[in-house]
Amino acid sequence: MLITLLALSMTASAKNGLVDTLHQAPVDNPILHRLTPTFTTDYVQLGKISQHWFVGIQGGASAFIGKPLGCGDLFDRTTPSFNAYLGKWLTPNVGTRLSFQGFKYMNSELSKTSFQLVHADLMYNVANLFRRSSDNMPKWDFAPYLGAGLTHGYTDLLPDGSKERNFQFALTYGVYSRYHITPHFFLSGELGGFSTFRGFDGIGERGKLGDNMFSLSLGIGVNLGNPGCKHVIDPIPYINQNDYLLSYTEKLEKANKLLTSQHNIDRKTLDELKKILEIEGLLDKYGYLFDDSENGKNNYRGLLSLRSRMRNMNGDNHSFIPESLAETPNVLNIPIFFFFKLGKAELTDNSQLINLDELAKVAIEHQLKVHIAGAADSSTGSENINDKLSQARTRFIAKELQKRGVPTEKMKGVSLGGIKEYDNPKDNRYSKVSLYLELDEQMMNGQKTE
Template identity: 35%
Template structure:
């Protein structure tokens, strides 16, 4: 009893000690998951930096302006007329450029007539350069086109009095309002002033500012060259995308190295298994199981030139009368013999000898009749995708031999075109198979085979062979021109 108590107590202590042990992390390796690899390859939608505009090159954002309105001259000696009595018509021409959406410059010419202190009409001309500042220009940083513009300006120039010849220095200033009608045309209205020396009109003190011109004009501005502004694209999303792609490339490189090592190990294992099967004499029976991936599926047709060679050898003996050493004489009961001739396409054809007795015919794959009439193995000509152009022009050398054999032995030729059903529609594949058959038939005809000895047909789209490229072909088969009837000699 004491031993049982001690045993139970020890078991309980061991269970408590095991429960109090904290579980340890078995694997500390971290794997990066790239389940969103397709998302990494999607194009990034560009985003723009807020308030950042790219500078325009010298050929962009030029403008030409034309305007007309009225001008009132206010001299130091004002005279007896009020402001409205001094108004005269005026016009202006301007050429300028916007360097940024907010800053620009122009050269402006204005002129016409004005009334001096004596209220006599005089002529003037004014050329000045102005610095423009569009207070609404920052709106271009958030949208492609801004309709409205408010442009204060200031500049300097020369004012010319056409009567007394004075050319004093002048200061111009004002404000211009703009409304963009279209991408190339804007409507403008401008309120401007000009200040010069008092003796401009011939009355007042020299070298002291005091004569003024006040102008109100309206017109149009025409934008030439490239217009608009490019907003700066935020590069941060592209940088993050590049970093993630670099990580993904490293991940794929590591996977490729791992799979390459596994493939090398598998390849060595297969080589050892083949050696074992060869030693045991089982390689022929089970070797196909150990074929590498590159060798699987190669069941598409190939040109069998040995079939043509066998065909030529047999056609040389087509007049054989049945008395060969292979014994084609059939002995009948009661004595006597019968020499049998059968049709040329049958299994017991005299061209191929008696299939039951002729071991050469029985063993020859090249001359085994197909469908009762075809002679030897068909010859295939392969074409490029969606064309009637051969994948390799050197295939045409087979046509010379085919024409020579068919002409020498009076054979007919059947040309069957085909297309790959995995690509193209039914209508396209039907037309393509016919055109491929026509191409081979025309090449045979060029080499001297009459058209009445050629039969053409199109199979359309097929999927008979692997890989799919093998379905893009034209098949050439040889046939005897006509069947000979059976003759029985008693």
């Protein structure tokens, strides 16, 4: 017996070491949870050539300031202006547009003259530098721009009295902003201007820069096609999660190999111990220690030796009673358990009914009494529910034995209610059946009889 206890102690110690190894793996690490996609700030998935176009019109006021300056202040030089444009965003930050601007302006002599300007601009949306990347359409855009084009502000008179347009190079600049009412419609505003040569208004020295036009305008616009750019999902968190899972899987595989190796050692140890007990004639006494049945099931090894015990009893040999049950000498066998499904008076495995056949045969053949104790798991259900459930499980076994010919007066049942006898909750969902030579009523004290 000392050898048995020592071997079991060593096995338990080894298993605890393996469990500690498994617990080192941080199962609750947040990286194991489902990741929320995040978007990169540097990469976007560009759309088709037909996508991300926009068009708009604006109206406002413009003021001409040239060299020579001439008479009048800024308000004297202010006139209405018009602007129309067509553009495309190449990326969420960079865009380009072609714009037409024109109407009337006051030259240095405060004479109202027509002008036109056609220019191409390169825009940079600085608003994206101050917000997180997202697939949602942003409300605001703020884009400084710089460009170039052709303009003219007066008409040369030829000697024959005809007119000739005087086109000049112009440098454009400004700030363009818009606010999205919907993904496709927006309000726009612009503060800009252009600089060109002094001959723009026909007054001043030609060939030198010096004439400027400044404008402030508001308008509306429309996004054509898909208005937004799709941002690329940042792969770094997923790469990190994949690397962690690979590492964690390797740890589990190593722990599994250790457990498998220890299991094989345990099995060999138990086989050797069983041989020792069999040689010493103690296998019947301590054989239950080697019961390797699963939780919630029973292999009913006690039934296999019950008939031989009865034969020994009929031969007036009572040595079959285990020492551990010496205080209750009427008990013929270690109790047989029948396990039930959660919340039901229904066996987890109907094959258990075969063992009831054997119990019924032995009880009838030797005119034994049957004691049935039904129980429920206290970790689930209320006290009232568990009382009713344990009673139902007792009645279930009693009815099954009655079907197999055991007289009702030979059976006695008790309800244990909700119990916590075993660590595994499903091991407490049982009906326990014991056979007696004479039912010792004192054993029933404190228990509720069916």
